[in-house]
Amino acid sequence: MQNWVEEAISKEHIKIYKCEQFSNIQKIGSGGSGKVYRANLKNHGQNIALKSFFDFNEATAKEIEHEIRLHRDVHFHDNIIKFYGIAQFDPENQNVQSKNCLLVMEYADSGTLKSYLKKNFNCLTWNDKCRLAYQLACAVSCLHNEKIVHRDLHSSNVLVHQNIVKLSDFGLSKRIESSSNTRSGCFGIIPYIEPKKLLNNQYSLNEKSDIYSIGVLLWEISSGRLPFYNESKEYDVALAIKIVQDLREDPTPDTPKDYIKIYTECWDGEPDNRPTIDQVKERLEVAIARTSVMTENYQTVKFQLLMSDKQEFKTSSSNNTSSNNTSHGDSSQIIQNFNKLNLNEIDLTT
Known part of the structure; x- marks a missing residue:
């Protein structure tokens, strides 16, 4: 050295x-x-x-x-x-x-993704979450394109600087061409580890193992919670066995269907069924585009309704207050109905 x-x-x-x-x-x-x-x-x-x-x-x-x-x-x-x-x-x-x-x-000013989500989750929009997921996918894509497997992806190895994801800690990373000869022990945090590795310690971690971890991280970004977290209990062999038997976290309510589909395919128990990191990137790009359009449309409709309310108020002032109350009630109802849109019912893949 x-x-x-x-x-x-x-x-x-x-x-x-x-x-x-x-x-x-x-x-x-x-x-x-x-x-x-x-x-x-x-x-x-x-x-x-x-x-x-x-x-x-x-x-x-x-x-x-x-x-x-x-x-x-x-x-x-x-x-x-x-x-x-x-x-x-x-x-x-x-x-x-x-x-x-x-x-x-x-230096990453917001610390780990784990601490960032804990502090900021309630302020994050779906667009913010999709962007974090996309940036993470971009970082892993860079590694895979350079023939590097990270092998230890979890929310304490992902940092955030000025709201931008920064992947770190390459201590366990291996070149793809040499990883097949690696027979190290089972490192990492149980919920993020390739199930095949949990089942067989001699299993060689590979690109699809990183994809599994990405799936868990995407779920974590969508929920703001650590996977299988129990304050009074540490991760143990019993949890590892359940994961090998296909135990996974449930989707968080109001998660867009296409986002759920991305991370559930990533954490599929069979590595061959998982997408490549570039496929994950492409699908997250679509999700970002659709959520951006939805957000813009939402803001536009609210602005138009606000202006309509103001105009109705001016008109009613010159006529009578009863008409104002009626028109304002109609507009308010429209806004309430728009706010009740369930993202889970919108298919962003079409």
């Missing part, structure tokens, strides 16, 4: 940052492999993220090298978190020399 990094730095493929270039370093999260810090990059006026690793050893060094190489191939995409370079210091004790390697990365 050291030789590869030193060579990459000398050829200016990777930028090296020094401790004194950062200020206001604060821990903002931790996971199974390390911690994440927010810091201010001096002289640039921007926040960045520093990703550290537990137990820095040869295996960790290879993981870091692997993640850097993958980021180098996909860093151009707007929905993938940017990789800026590396640094070597201890964020929690900057006065002590450290050989620990930190990844210097783009």
